[in-house]
Amino acid sequence: MRTLVFIPAWNEEASVAAVIADVRKALPGADVLVVDDGSGDATAERAREAGALVASLPFNQGLGAALQTGYLYALRNGYDACAHLDADGQHPPEEVARLLAEVEANRADLVIGSRYHSGAVAASGDYRPTFSRRVGISVFRFFLTLATRQRFTDTTSGMRAANRRVMALFSQHYSPDFAEIESLQLAVRQGLRVEELPVRMLERAGGSSFLTPVRSAFFIFKGLVVLLVGQFRPRQAEAEQ
Amino acid sequence: MRSLPLGAAEAQVHLTSQTRIVAAVLAVFFMLLILDLIRRDRLQERYSVIWFVAGLGMLAGAAFPGLLELLANAMGVRNTNVALFSVVLLLLLGLALNFSVIMSRQAAQITRLAQERALEKALAEKGAEGRNGSAGEQSLQAEEEGL
Numbered sequence: 253m254r255t256l257v258f259i260p261a262w263n264e265e266a267s268v269a270a271v272i273a274d275v276r277k278a279l280p281g282a283d284v285l286v287v288d289d290g291s292g293d294a295t296a297e298r299a300r301e302a303g304a305l306v307a308s309l310p311f312n313q314g315l316g317a318a319l320q321t322g323y324l325y326a327l328r329n330g331y332d333a334c335a336h337l338d339a340d341g342q343h344p345p346e347e348v349a350r351l352l353a354e355v356e357a358n359r360a361d362l363v364i365g366s367r368y369h370s371g372a373v374a375a376s377g378d379y380r381p382t383f384s385r386r387v388g389i390s391v392f393r394f395f396l397t398l399a400t401r402q403r404f405t406d407t408t409s410g411m412r413a414a415n416r417r418v419m420a421l422f423s424q425h426y427s428p429d430f431a432e433i434e435s436l437q438l439a440v441r442q443g444l445r446v447e448e449l450p451v452r453m454l455e456r457a458g459g460s461s462f463l464t465p466v467r468s469a470f471f472i473f474k475g476l477v478v479l480l481v482g483q484f485r486p487r488q489a490e491a492e493q
Numbered sequence: 494m495r496s497l498p499l500g501a502a503e504a505q506v507h508l509t510s511q512t513r514i515v516a517a518v519l520a521v522f523f524m525l526l527i528l529d530l531i532r533r534d535r536l537q538e539r540y541s542v543i544w545f546v547a548g549l550g551m552l553a554g555a556a557f558p559g560l561l562e563l564l565a566n567a568m569g570v571r572n573t574n575v576a577l578f579s580v581v582l583l584l585l586l587g588l589a590l591n592f593s594v595i596m597s598r599q600a601a602q603i604t605r606l607a608q609e610r611a612l613e614k615a616l617a618e619k620g621a622e623g624r625n626g627s628a629g630e631q632s633l634q635a636e637e638e639g640l
Binding site (some may be wrong): 285287288305306307308309310311313317320321324325328428 | 600604607608610611612614615618619
């Protein structure tokens with residue numbers, strides 16, 4: 253079983269080395285790839301020093317394109333399973349290991365680490381969403397559940413594990429703008445087994461969220477349009493005809 | 494106080510010959526401009542067809558005002574100028590949409606190009622460190638094409 257853990261990073265020089273070190277400790281058998289999304293700082297250098305392989309996009313392409321780069325690398329280099337987590341230190345690698353175990357046991361094709369699943373334990377210093385974020389979360393949760401007829405609690409989680417079927421799909425189709433939500437919808441529509449696992453997440457180490465109320469509203473609106481359009485995409489069976 | 498004759502509202506507003514001459518001259522200049530852009534490699538042929546069609550349409554409208562009046566009647570518009578504006582507006586809308594489609598395709602191509610380059614460089618870096626063969630290289634081609 254060959255496993256790849258990849259970390260999309262955009263200007264995360266402060267935290268990326270620590271995240272890599274944690275991943276290597278928690279998952280000693282896995283290869284670590286950092287997808288540097290056109291960072292202007294020393295993210296790539298810090299990642300190399302920490303012992304990760306670095307794929308640097310020549311200019312910033314957005315999270316979706318960065319994640320797709322990771323899936324493409326995993327697919328092309330014959331990995332059996334892959335996982336990704338954020339570079340800001342919000343995602344404990346031990347939890348990533350649990351997601352990977354689900355995929356390796358072939359209980360699911362794609363496993364999402366959920367912050368809000370009823371089983372997730374809240375401890376001090378753990379992740380607590382702001383109000384505008386909570387609104388967005390419930391809206392997406394409702395509509396994604398409606399669209400996929402499967403219950404999702406954490407639609408925007410950036411901590412996931414996947415097998416080769418998912419790699420093949422995501423390396424071909426991955427929306428650059430609304431990566432997290434549309435990819436879930438797509439995976440379910442293609443008949444893949446998508447599963448959520450409750451995980452612990454930490455408060456981000458530094459920096460603040462980009463979401464202001466106006467931006468949140470726009471983000472939600474954009475997300476709903478994307479979901480609606482996604483409902484009209486061909487399913488696997490139809491696409492093969 | 495005099496009331497307007499009832500028939501006045503029914504009268505059709507035609508293009509004046511002045512408008513027709515201006516339109517024809519503009520259309521000719523427009524098409525010459527496009528030819529020049531193609532000649533100097535500033536515009537690719539495949540993107541110029543739609544502009545030529547627009548120029549020819551303009552010329553046809555100026556030369557045969559009957560066409561426009563026919564169109565105005567079909568749209569239920571009494572003022573031929575309004576019909577002309579509507580058609581041009583629709584044409585521009587179509588062109589803008591066409592450009593959005595082209596832009597999206599090129600954005601996707603640029604993204605893939607960036608990804609390919611990033612992966613190539615990463616693999617070259619890895620190869621320089623130690624020569625580990627990549628096992629899945631053969632089977633992957635089939636998998637990627639399978640989708």
